[in-house]
Amino acid sequence: MKLIDGKKIASEILDSLTHKIEQFPRKIGLAFLLVGENQASLAYVRMKKKACSRIGIQSIVKEYPADTSQEELLKEISQLNLDPQIDGILVQLPLPAHFDTLRVTRSIAPEKDVDGFHPINMGKLLLGEADGFLPCTPHGIQQLLAHTLPIEGKHVVIVGRSNIVGKPLAVLLSQKKKGANATVTLAHSQSKNLSEITQTADILIAAIGQPRFIKKEMVRPGCVVIDVGINRVQNEEKLVGDVDFDAVAPIASWITPVPGGVGPMTIAMLMQNTLESATRRG
Numbered sequence: 001m002k003l004i005d006g007k008k009i010a011s012e013i014l015d016s017l018t019h020k021i022e023q024f025p026r027k028i029g030l031a032f033l034l035v036g037e038n039q040a041s042l043a044y045v046r047m048k049k050k051a052c053s054r055i056g057i058q059s060i061v062k063e064y065p066a067d068t069s070q071e072e073l074l075k076e077i078s079q080l081n082l083d084p085q086i087d088g089i090l091v092q093l094p095l096p097a098h099f100d101t102l103r104v105t106r107s108i109a110p111e112k113d114v115d116g117f118h119p120i121n122m123g124k125l126l127l128g129e130a131d132g133f134l135p136c137t138p139h140g141i142q143q144l145l146a147h148t149l150p151i152e153g154k155h156v157v158i159v160g161r162s163n164i165v166g167k168p169l170a171v172l173l174s175q176k177k178k179g180a181n182a183t184v185t186l187a188h189s190q191s192k193n194l195s196e197i198t199q200t201a202d203i204l205i206a207a208i209g210q211p212r213f214i215k216k217e218m219v220r221p222g223c224v225v226i227d228v229g230i231n232r233v234q235n236e237e238k239l240v241g242d243v244d245f246d247a248v249a250p251i252a253s254w255i256t257p258v259p260g261g262v263g264p265m266t267i268a269m270l271m272q273n274t275l276e277s278a279t280r281r282g
């Protein structure tokens with residue numbers, strides 16, 4: 001078994017972005033909107049902000065109490081949409097229950113939607129149009145795989161069909177394009193005989209959000225395993241992925257650790273999208 005070092009690959013990407021950002025003729029700005037006090041969201045925004053300062057992107061974090069109204073948030077977003085110093089807008093999810101997440105996502109100007117969640121950018125991904133923004137986690141996974149092995153013609157099984165990871169990732173990896181061209185199966189909680197499906201994978205991607213869901217019996221020896229999960233488990237200090245790492249790692253050919261696998265790549269792709277936005281906007 002070999003570890004896929006997402007932290008190292010992400011760090012190399014950040015270094016190459018730093019160089020480009022130094023040469024960019026103006027400051028690049030990224031705005032984070034954070035509603036409520038979800039501990040995981042606070043931690044993610046802190047890490048993203050740290051990446052911004054490392055590579056020279058100016059970030060602003062706007063924090064709102066959990067009882068903020070949707071109208072208030074939409075108003076803030078429309079101001080940021082018009083602000084020439086802001087190249088990217090990111091609303092950290094999940095939002096409190098009284099928000100209509102799709103409505104909020106739609107209100108971000110597509111050309112500043114560095115998360116790639118706006119329906120216009122999702123649509124461009126589906127159609128293979130290159131002038132949108134790719135969602136950061138799927139793009140990060142594709143880059144991790146492309147760094148590790150040829151994926152053309154391989155059978156990729158994705159477990160989990162979320163709008164943020166599983167669904168866009170299936171589209172991205174099956175594209176007729178270099179670094180893609182995979183045969184993709186999108187499995188989920190209603191899939192029958194899940195274990196039989198996952199055993200046919202050359203590359204297995206776990207994005208279910210359940211700690212240690214992927215057991216050794218579900219994995220074919222020699223499989224490449226990508227763990228998208230970041231779970232907190234009661235009475236356990238360390239973060240736990242969606243893969244039972246200790247049991248699966250010995251039979252996998254390659255596997256991502258949690259943390260230090262997919263997470264840093266998500267952040268690197270966010271930084272890349274932000275520079276891309278600034279470059280397009282001029």
Ligand code: GUN
Nearest residue numbers: 090091092093094115136
């Ligand atoms: N929540 C979980 N993942 C993400 C992400 O990539 N972006 C945002 N904005 N929220 C998230």
